[in-house]
Amino acid sequence: MSMVVIGVFTSEFEAQAVCHRLDAEGIAARMNRQGRYQGFTGAIAVEVDEADEAKAREILGDADEPVNMDEYVAPGDKAYRRCPVCQTANVDVAPLTEGKVWLMILTLGFSTLFLKRDCRCRKCGHTWRG
């Protein structure tokens, strides 16, 4: 039996969420921080047994919607952005606009300390700057 990689994630958080999901379906998944996926990217691979690969892909295939952060983030955890209206951690942060990127370059990144980002709640649709 050999292990196959079914996904590579940039954060341990995401990799863990995928492992939990597979575990819930009876598939033993493990995170692999070693080998070719680690190195300079710091990426974490999620592996399952070869025999479980098809089932695992099927499960993850219908998981196209983003992870529900509320299931994994503790209510008091300040490390995550929250919607000021419904307090969910399911918040999208808008990418910087071209103008802001230039401002950042011109100020050598200093302005990122002051730039507010447009945020949007995935649950109630509330938008704000924060």
Ligand SMILES: [Zn+2]
């Ligand atoms: Zn909200």
